[in-house]
Amino acid sequence: MTTEVNTATSEEFHQRMHASHMYGLWELASQMTQHPLPKMLPYMWPWSLVEPIVRESCDVVPVGNERRALQLFNPGLGGRWASTNTLIAAVQVILPGEVAPAHRHTPTAIRFIMEGSGAYTAVDGERIYMEPGDFILTPSWAWHDHGNDATGRVIWLDGLDIPLVQALEAMFFQPYSERQVPLTKPAAQSARLFGHASLAPAWVKEKPAASPLLIYPWTKTYDALMSLRDSEASPYEGIVLEYTHPQTGGHVMPTMACYTQLIRPGEQLLAHRHTGSSVFYVAQGQGRTIINGIEFVWQRGDVVALPSWVLYEHANTSATEDAILFSISDQPVLEAMSLYREEASEEDGGHQLVTSAFEPVIV
Numbered sequence: 001m002t003t004e005v006n007t008a009t010s011e012e013f014h015q016r017m018h019a020s021h022m023y024g025l026w027e028l029a030s031q032m033t034q035h036p037l038p039k040m041l042p043y044m045w046p047w048s049l050v051e052p053i054v055r056e057s058c059d060v061v062p063v064g065n066e067r068r069a070l071q072l073f074n075p076g077l078g079g080r081w082a083s084t085n086t087l088i089a090a091v092q093v094i095l096p097g098e099v100a101p102a103h104r105h106t107p108t109a110i111r112f113i114m115e116g117s118g119a120y121t122a123v124d125g126e127r128i129y130m131e132p133g134d135f136i137l138t139p140s141w142a143w144h145d146h147g148n149d150a151t152g153r154v155i156w157l158d159g160l161d162i163p164l165v166q167a168l169e170a171m172f173f174q175p176y177s178e179r180q181v182p183l184t185k186p187a188a189q190s191a192r193l194f195g196h197a198s199l200a201p202a203w204v205k206e207k208p209a210a211s212p213l214l215i216y217p218w219t220k221t222y223d224a225l226m227s228l229r230d231s232e233a234s235p236y237e238g239i240v241l242e243y244t245h246p247q248t249g250g251h252v253m254p255t256m257a258c259y260t261q262l263i264r265p266g267e268q269l270l271a272h273r274h275t276g277s278s279v280f281y282v283a284q285g286q287g288r289t290i291i292n293g294i295e296f297v298w299q300r301g302d303v304v305a306l307p308s309w310v311l312y313e314h315a316n317t318s319a320t321e322d323a324i325l326f327s328i329s330d331q332p333v334l335e336a337m338s339l340y341r342e343e344a345s346e347e348d349g350g351h352q353l354v355t356s357a358f359e360p361v362i363v
């Protein structure tokens with residue numbers, strides 16, 4: 001009898017408390033999880049699904065006031081504009097003669113050129129022409145527009161920290177007064193100033209938080225990977241190189257770290273995990289990544305979203321061809337907040353058992 005009275009009292013008490021927007025810590029304790037439990041799913045957008053949609057978008061969607069960029073939504077995030085909890089990846093296509101109107105925004109953007117040559121992005125009055133494999137920056141709040149002077153379609157992967165900026169309620173967007181920003185600097189000026197390995201211009205005193213080098217060309221990236229192909233490397237990520245800020249040696253952007261990695265033919269890397277989410281793009285080759293026991297079989301053009309703290313391991317499944325991945329992660333944010341952690345797998349031999357195969361979620 002006494003117990004029933006207490007229960008009724010307790011229920012009524014909780015209802016009154018909730019009605020006034022208060023909750024007891026005793027109700028929320030389960031959210032203090034022992035380790036991160038991401039809502040986002042490990043997910044893959046295979047090029048075989050993306051390419052037909054990109055192709056069709058060229059006919060269906062004009063480049064009007066918005067860019068023709070296909071945003072990759074993570075099915076675990078309930079329709080949020082997000083591929084991971086902090087990052088959005090998108091596939092953008094621009095046709096010959098098109099110009100995407102100039103604007104700026106507080107989210108930071110990077111591009112990795114997937115296909116085609118001769119399109120450009122103009123950043124703060126400097127035009128940067130694109131070749132496949134080039135890595136191009138658009139720092140936070142820099143004016144930018146894109147155009148295509150060439151004869152074929154140009155496709156690139158966009159990576160932005162939009163979900164992070166939204167979570168921090170720091171979104172600002174501004175269209176430019178004209179369709180394009182006037183060019184005030186010679187083309188490729190940033191590459192001439194800052195694009196020399198380990199040699200930075202000493203008279204430039206300003207050290208912006210984002211790398212002042214706006215393009216990291218594929219030829220240099222590829223040469224660097226190849227020159228290291230016989231060297232010892234990370235047992236977890238292979239021959240992994242970070243794109244760095246030329247003046248500080250630090251991450252390329254305050255909110256995003258970007259990497260390129262070579263996984264040699266037949267190489268099977270060991271499993272590890274870290275805090276922070278990332279997106280990787282298969283620039284070359286074929287292989288597989290096991291993420292918490294789920295096997296993702298990938299090839300050139302596929303995009304994979306990796307949640308925080310999942311155990312993952314990459315392998316190149318070809319006996320003859322190199323695999324090259326490009327990736328972006330929110331690691332600088334985690335580090336700035338002293339939340340970055342990583343650990344290796346303690347499972348047998350550093351490898352996981354495959355428990356299932358990835359299947360795209362079609363709704």
Ligand SMILES: [Fe+2]
Nearest residue numbers: 103105109144
């Ligand atoms: Fe933009």
Ligand SMILES: [Fe+2]
Nearest residue numbers: 236237272274
């Ligand atoms: Fe890693």
